[in-house]
Amino acid sequence: MSEYKGVMVYGEVTNGKLSAITTELLGCGRKLSDDLGQELCAVLVGSGISGLAQEAIAFGADKVYVIDDPLLKDYQTDSNVLVIEKLVKQVMPQILILGQTSIGRDLAPRLAFRLETAASMDCVELAIDPDSKLLLQTRPVYGGNARAIFTCESYPQIATVRAKTMAPLARDASRKGEVITIEAGLDPSVIRTKVVEKVSEEVAGIKLEEAGVVVTGGRGIGGAEGFKQLEELAKLLKGAIGATRPPCDNGWVPDGAQVGLTGKIVAPDLYIAVALSGSSQHMSGCSGSKNIIAINKDPEANIMKVARFGIVGDWKKVLPAFTEKVKELLGG
Amino acid sequence: MEGEIGIMNIIVCVKQVLDPEAPPASFKIDPSTNKVVPPPGMPPVVSTFDEYAVEAALRIKDAQGGKVTAISLGANLLRDVVKKPLSMGADELILLDDEAFAEGDSWATAYALAMAIKKIGEYDLILCGRQAADWDAGQTGSGIAEILGLPSVTVAKKIDIVDSKARVERVISDGYEVIEVSLPALITLSNEHAEPRYPTLKGIMAAKKKEPIVWKPADIGVDPSQIGAAGRRTKMVKLFQPVREGKCEIIEGESPEEAAVNLALKLKEVKIL
Numbered sequence: 001m002s003e004y005k006g007v008m009v010y011g012e013v014t015n016g017k018l019s020a021i022t023t024e025l026l027g028c029g030r031k032l033s034d035d036l037g038q039e040l041c042a043v044l045v046g047s048g049i050s051g052l053a054q055e056a057i058a059f060g061a062d063k064v065y066v067i068d069d070p071l072l073k074d075y076q077t078d079s080n081v082l083v084i085e086k087l088v089k090q091v092m093p094q095i096l097i098l099g100q101t102s103i104g105r106d107l108a109p110r111l112a113f114r115l116e117t118a119a120s121m122d123c124v125e126l127a128i129d130p131d132s133k134l135l136l137q138t139r140p141v142y143g144g145n146a147r148a149i150f151t152c153e154s155y156p157q158i159a160t161v162r163a164k165t166m167a168p169l170a171r172d173a174s175r176k177g178e179v180i181t182i183e184a185g186l187d188p189s190v191i192r193t194k195v196v197e198k199v200s201e202e203v204a205g206i207k208l209e210e211a212g213v214v215v216t217g218g219r220g221i222g223g224a225e226g227f228k229q230l231e232e233l234a235k236l237l238k239g240a241i242g243a244t245r246p247p248c249d250n251g252w253v254p255d256g257a258q259v260g261l262t263g264k265i266v267a268p269d270l271y272i273a274v275a276l277s278g279s280s281q282h283m284s285g286c287s288g289s290k291n292i293i294a295i296n297k298d299p300e301a302n303i304m305k306v307a308r309f310g311i312v313g314d315w316k317k318v319l320p321a322f323t324e325k326v327k328e329l330l331g332g
Numbered sequence: 333m334e335g336e337i338g339i340m341n342i343i344v345c346v347k348q349v350l351d352p353e354a355p356p357a358s359f360k361i362d363p364s365t366n367k368v369v370p371p372p373g374m375p376p377v378v379s380t381f382d383e384y385a386v387e388a389a390l391r392i393k394d395a396q397g398g399k400v401t402a403i404s405l406g407a408n409l410l411r412d413v414v415k416k417p418l419s420m421g422a423d424e425l426i427l428l429d430d431e432a433f434a435e436g437d438s439w440a441t442a443y444a445l446a447m448a449i450k451k452i453g454e455y456d457l458i459l460c461g462r463q464a465a466d467w468d469a470g471q472t473g474s475g476i477a478e479i480l481g482l483p484s485v486t487v488a489k490k491i492d493i494v495d496s497k498a499r500v501e502r503v504i505s506d507g508y509e510v511i512e513v514s515l516p517a518l519i520t521l522s523n524e525h526a527e528p529r530y531p532t533l534k535g536i537m538a539a540k541k542k543e544p545i546v547w548k549p550a551d552i553g554v555d556p557s558q559i560g561a562a563g564r565r566t567k568m569v570k571l572f573q574p575v576r577e578g579k580c581e582i583i584e585g586e587s588p589e590e591a592a593v594n595l596a597l598k599l600k601e602v603k604i605l
Contacts, residue, residue: 102502102503109474110477110478113475118439122468141467142468143352148568148570148572193512194513195511198510199508262463294580302355304582309581309583310582311588322593325593325596329596
């Protein structure tokens with residue numbers, strides 16, 4: 001296995017920029033490759049993305065492979081598996097890391113099976129074992145109730161990384177690196193899927209993942225009406241609205257508002273959790289928040305154990321008074 | 333595949349897991365075995381996302397006819413639990429039930445399921461939950477597709493069969509994309525899909541009478557070294573419960589309203605506001 005060397009990051013592009021997760025992966029990958037004393041490379045796949053190679057270097061990559069082809073405009077499983085399989089066989093990295101995103105979730109397992117190796121999904125910590133030099137892959141399991149550390153002895157060791165768990169490096173435009181263009185060489189007939197359309201359900205206002213304040217409601221809010229009150233507070237604090245799974249499944253809020261293991265991962269400065277119990281699945285999506293405030297009528301609820309401040313009481317009485325006072329304090 | 337597909341053969345993979353709704357306080361790990369201790373008095377259940385996969389299969393069957401075969405893998409599977417797809421309306425249940433299947437990773441599990449599906453032979457669609465509620469890996473579906481050489485679409489919220497193809501709404505972070513995929517294909521389902529139906533009394537009675545088909549490793553032509561714990565490609569070094577730090581300061585008041593005011597003042601004081 002000694003012919004395998006280096007760390008590879010699968011980069012993602014959103015709205016013509018490197019995604020936040022990609023800069024986080026580069027930060028994490030830099031550390032892993034330095035620990036191994038090896039190179040860090042990134043791969044960018046898409047259409048019209050070659051201009052971003054320099055950006056990946058500024059965030060820590062030594063080399064950037066660019067696979068730019070109109071056929072790669074939309075993410076599709078078949079085309080991405082093929083081009084990355086080819087690149088991995090050529091570059092032979094010891095480690096390949098991707099984001100735990102709708103792309104990484106789809107691509108990593110399929111790629112791992114194709115390359116006859118294994119992937120660990122949704123890792124929150126990655127480190128090099130000082131003795132074996134294997135990648136120690138720590139990931140939450142059992143809905144966040146436990147964590148497990150995995151190793152894999154076949155190369156490349158593949159892991160996806162949860163958003164907001166790794167720190168990006170400061171952007172340094174003076175960093176030098178090499179950009180290598182790779183031909184996709186795709187035969188369109190091997191792509192067995194077709195993206196017919198993309199439907200955006202983005203809620204107006206601040207993006208949930210980027211908000212500094214998130215006001216989240218749970219099952220106890222009871223309906224869409226209740227969420228209007230949460231919205232008022234969120235607006236006041238220039239924040240976004242979040243929800244646990246039941247309000248989304250019941251249609252009180254759009255699915256995109258779901259925070260948790262299978263929803264969005266947020267890490268705001270202030271997370272106000274209203275009428276939610278704090279299940280492990282939900283906490284998976286918000287445990288990185290700097291300050292969690294809980295409003296819940298059950299003093300034994302799990303959220304009370306993880307919050308910094310809490311009020312035990314009926315949210316219908318607490319929230320309007322809280323919103324009113326916050327308005328006054330911010331105004332004054 | 334040419335022309336219309338009439339009756340669809342649909343296979344749904346369903347996993348028996350410890351009840352994920354069990355209170356977090358009841359969750360325990362036995363450090364001597366690196367295993368989770370089942371919470372007392374909480375029987376296992378069918379993994380939540382797999383119920384959505386069963387629902388998706390039944391909706392296709394309802395719309396155009398078809399046969400739904402559920403398949404579960406494990407050791408000592410509880411019949412009352414794994415028969416749930418039958419009570420919801422599935423036609424057949426196949427169990428890969430043997431100690432040799434236990435403790436596998438995504439690779440070992442996907443391999444055994446893929447071999448069983450090969451043995452079933454006829455299928456237009458294979459459905460799985462997006463991830464299991466215990467290990468949360470979300471790899472088995474894609475793995476099965478890769479082993480069988482099928483196209484896959486993950487994290488779906490809706491499936492329509494149109495002109496011998498599946499039209500799938502796939503959940504992405506800011507909405508969804510509509511993907512058309514040729515059949516046969518493998519699709520994984522998410523909780524954004526329509527809610528799973530409750531079993532009817534008639535369904536429960538029918539499921540009680542129906543005997544599942546049980547296959548052992550030899551029945552699907554796999555060597556015990558390729559499945560279960562022996563077939564793993566990943567090694568679990570450690571399983572542990574993260575320590576929850578921090579102590580919550582409860583803000584009091586004469587009334588809920590007063591507590592709310594005090595909370596706002598406190599947040600101002602510690603400069604969170």
